[in-house]
Amino acid sequence: MKLKVRYKFPPGEEYQEKIASEPAEEDKVEAKNWFKPLIIAIIAAIIVKSFIFEAFRIPSGSMEDTLLPGDFIIVSKLGFPVKTPKYLPFTRIEIPQIEVLPQIYSLKHGDVVVFKFPGEKNEVQASENVNYIKRLIGLPGDVVQIIDKVIYINGSRFLEPPSVKVNYEFITPRGLPNPYIFPEGSDFNEDNYGPITVPFKGMKIELNKENLKQWQIMIEREGHKVELADEKILIDGVEASDYVFEKNYVFVMGDNRNNSLDSRYWGFVPVDNIIGKASFIYWSWNSDIPFLNLPEKIKSIRWNRIGRKIK
Structure with missing residues (x-):
């Protein structure tokens, strides 16, 4: 009794297709050769821009x-x-x-x-x-x-x-x-x-109701909260008469x-x-x-x- 074998692809074609889908060794080497200098160039550009000039x-x-x-x-x-x-x-x-x-x-x-x-x-x-x-x-x-x-x-x-x-x-x-x-x-x-x-x-500057407007924005830019409550100047909730x-x-x-x-x-x-x-x-x-x-x-x-x- 003879067995019938059916191939989805002609003999050898599936293997050839698999080989063709994988990059050749020369291509891998070539890709590595240009990828490494590219990374070095990017790092060098970042260093120059950050530390030297822009x-x-x-x-x-x-x-x-x-x-x-x-x-x-x-x-x-x-x-x-x-x-x-x-x-x-x-x-x-x-x-x-x-x-x-x-x-x-x-x-x-x-x-x-x-x-x-x-x-x-x-x-x-x-x-x-x-x-x-x-x-x-x-x-x-x-x-x-x-x-x-x-x-x-x-x-x-x-x-x-x-x-x-x-x-x-x-x-x-x-x-x-x-x-x-x-x-x-x-x-x-x-x-x-x-x-x-x-x-x-x-x-150190003295603070009062008259000059608070002059300095308030500068104090707030340094990360503090400034308020005027009940005739008192508060910095971060604490009464203040000056600021350093x-x-x-x-x-x-x-x-x-x-x-x-x-x-x-x-x-x-x-x-x-x-x-x-x-x-x-x-x-x-x-x-x-x-x-x-x-x-x-x-x-x-x-x-x-x-x-x-x-x-």
Whole structure:
């Protein structure tokens, strides 16, 4: 009696198909050869971006004529503190930060710095996670004052770089308060501001009903709850007549003095928020020209600005 054997595939075809579905040994080696350098490149890029430098684009004219819209700059992070992320990736959920490397660079008057925006005048936490670039005017402990658009630090005139734009044709007189100016309840305006002391870690201020508005937002930004109840000032539920700052701060301004939202409008910047110091311009063109008009975009390249050191 003969047995009939039925094959789903012709003899050998099933085996060949199985072999064909598995990558050849050469393919595995080739994939490994390019995968390893890719991982190394990604790690190197993360290290460079976190510890050495980062690229930024200038979106507005608040730093004219030092920086123009369409300038692309390199920001040096060398010497600045390195911390773990403040938020969970792709969320606004805050997580505890750990300082990986401490700050060793000494901030100087006139430094052009990139920093995380601390928030609007009445915001405890910024509604947007964005970076700003401004010139450092006041260091921790400095007394900042603006008289008829002229800046004074600790009583001495601040040395302005030649690229600063100031329009002296109209000056808002002292005593005419601007309601959009920081701090809340002051009689300051954008042209006549201060005197005001830039807070430093350990600085003690007296608190009363008259000046509470001025300092409340700063205290809340340091993580405390401030209340006024039954004529008493409460910080975290405890009656207080003074407050000691826990962080160092700086006062920053844009070089386009008449067209810059800066510390005059939203307050001091924690030193911890500073990402790095602007180093040089690596590319520049007219940001108003769309990429669809590529010939005009290329014509707008500002060759004389490329490679320029930022002062």
